[in-house]
Amino acid sequence: MAQQAYMTETDNQGSGHEPRGTRIRRLMSRLANRLFAGGRDGRGIWxxxxxxxxxxxxxxxxxxxxAQVPNTIGNSGSLIETFLPWLGVSVPVLLVLALxxxxxxxxxxVLFPAIVWLNLFGGLLGDKAGTGGDLTVATHNVNADNPDPAGTARDVAASGADVVALEELKTSAVPVYEKALASTYRYHSxxxxxxxxxxxxMTGVRAVDIQLGWTRAMRATVTTPEGQVAVYVAHMPSVRVKMEAGFTARQRDKSADALGEAIADEKLTKVVLLGDLNGTMNDRALNGVTSQMRSTQGAAGSGFGFSWPASFPMARIDQILVKGIEPESSWTLPETGSDHLPVAARVSVDTSS
Structure with a gap:
């Protein structure tokens, strides 16, 4: 009776051994049924x-x-573009919820946003940094309320940069930065x-009018061993997110257009822009600048290179952009006493080779 019962249960004429492939298919079928079988409401997987x-x-x-999201209501288009990479976080969340x-x-x-995100930002996931270059540049918004300006200056100089731009310099702190950087940099303005x-x-040093009423941008010709480079430094006006007005950036946008015009009028063919632009490369409001220049991070960096806020970087608003110059590598520097991270890049001024 036991033998007969066993033969009946196995339904394989008493062999007692089910082929491995059959067991796997049966397990997969059970798993699929548990995941996708219709529930009590009668609705199936579709x-x-x-x-x-x-x-x-x-x-x-x-x-x-x-780019089609209008800016008419609270500059919502620019707000989305500032944090556009972070929309990718929704993909794994939606995937888990779908399961x-x-x-x-x-x-x-869920494949749709995943493919779009990879098309937009997949190229930033790899390391594109090279080993060449003949000029290292760095930029840092040092924060007017920086508690340790001397230490911040030394940290930036330790990067080995040949040219350093600093933004948000408080008048009372300028002598501190000048003293801390004097031994490394012979020329400054x-x-x-x-x-x-x-x-x-450095020659041809002058302020650049970005329609603010006070000076937050400058230009200089830096004579490197490989030739002359026009170096611009800019600190675009801050943007604000307000409950009553949304993402307000009108003055920043006006200043960006003015800076773009100044760069377009530049006589030298080799140009570097260093500074806090208060916007990402995706932000349409910076088109006057970004349409003319390349981001060193986008061309030769590793990852997104987020620079702000320093405690938990969520956007790259501190930029190094070039024209007529080849980016070789780009990176962020360690945190200082500022709420921004410094950023640096290695570029080739001599592009003949």
Missing amino acids: RRGMVLTALAVLVGLIMLLH VRRSATALIA VQGTVGLWSKYP
């Missing part, structure tokens, strides 16, 4: 998760068509709240 599906499509469309909901439709829909320090001779 009808569940319609809200998740809609959210996935919406996120994908926002990333794909971000929990057991929705095949939502799972497929401070214009308003921005300054430039160089190991190589």
